[in-house]
Amino acid sequence: MRLLVPLVAPVDPVDALTRIAWLLEHDRQSTYRVEAFRRAAQAVADTDPGELRRCADMGTLTAIERIGKSTAAVIAEAVAGDLPGYLAHLQEEESSSVPADDSGLFTALRGDLHAHTDWSDGGAPLDEMAAAATALGHEWLAITDHSPRLTVANGLSVERLDRQITEIAALNARSDDDGFRVLAGIEVDILDDGTLDQTDAMLDRLDVVTASVHSKLRMDPGSMTRRMVAAVSDPRVNVLGHCTGRRVLGGRRRPPSEFDAREVFAACAAHGTAVEINSRPERVDPPDDLIELARDLGCLFAIDSDAHAPGQLGFKGLGARRAEEFGIEADRIVTTWPLDDVLAWASA
Structure with missing residues (x-):
């Protein structure tokens, strides 16, 4: 990148x-x-x-x-x-303003496993997100619009997700010569009991699944732990998105959810589920101590932008600096991997 x-x-x-x-x-x-x-x-x-x-x-x-x-x-x-x-x-x-980004892990990044379009709550269409990713030197980009329950974000029903998958396939067919690939994905809501907010059949069709908690963020720690462990243990889930749900900037500040991070990250490590280092400046999620814990427990990581517009794909510079600060090697960061390795990991 x-x-x-x-x-x-x-x-x-x-x-x-x-x-x-x-x-x-x-x-x-x-x-x-x-x-x-x-x-x-x-x-x-x-x-x-x-x-x-x-x-x-x-x-x-x-x-x-x-x-x-x-x-x-x-x-x-x-x-x-x-x-x-x-x-x-x-x-x-x-x-x-960003001289430090053009070095180290930032340049090693090849893609992004968390990005939104105007199909849900993003600000631009698929083709413009792909164009921006290409301009930034991405080799691949996962489109992970929201799932049905998140109505405030215009989450995708089965029918709309089916149409988006078809549109992504058509976009890839038009750009075969440049080597860039858009992956069909979803940011699926983790429901209260740890199940996923989309049908099994649709999840099985996707290249990648990022799972996040968006509701009942103040759930008691025991229930939240069980909820998250169930989700990250699901073989279809590839990435645990913004794990604490906190917001540290702006008018919508929010404290982190409470859960047994050691138990959740141990489940991530056991099932090959990457812990997302969310690069949105208002999130900075996970907090520093949880990045260290996930590192020490042997987790994979995904440095993601959580972009809701093309210009936000470059947010990953913040995530890259944080990963470098805590000594996370590039080979443990799936967003530095070539496309074939990502697809093999995601489908395993």
Whole structure:
């Protein structure tokens, strides 16, 4: 994995607007601001190139629906063959803010086992998530949208998951030549009794399953332990997502769930289930002491972004730094493995 390679002039206006959206997402800017650039990119794609140039020359780009003053300035500069100034500024900010990521485990990462699209509560379609992953040097990316019970996140029913699997297969068929692969997956809810919130038949069709607790996070420790052990012991579960459920930043701060971490991680180690190092800045989950415990018990790990937008795939720099800090070797981190090894592990 690498940092985004900066765009240089000349740049297609759709590419310029899309890259700005990604950089704003990585910087955790408002969804409204990000969507303005994404809508403008779609408007440009829908406009005849000759008409776009005519509007740019006449200064009437804002007459095109979904193009505002700020996005029009970016388009006009790109059409003129220049690197848009706003894009140049964001690229300079990004390159200076994450110098430590471009080394060590960060560059060893090949993929991501936890990412969302607009099929559930993500902000972008499958193809844009795949494009961003490719730009970051990923070799593969698992799409793990939510399961049915999480209605607040538009979780996927059996019928919708079936359609998504078909769409992922079609996307892979169109990109066979570049070697990049999208994996069909799910972030399945761990139900109160440790069972999984999707049918056995659908889970068996998936390349990878990440399982997470999203409800009753304050369950008593004994019940929560039994719940999590049952889930990570299920042969179809490959990754235990954000194990404590805590949030340490923002207005939705939340304490960690209480459970017997030694028992849960011992079950993970026994069943080959990876413990996720969730890289979202508001989660930083597991806490430091639990990463050390999982390391000492022999667990595998997955450094994941939990991205809900293309620009958030780069969050994995935080997870990589944490794994390095606790001396976790790359061969114990499944997201550094080549695709064939990941698929063999996930299906074992």
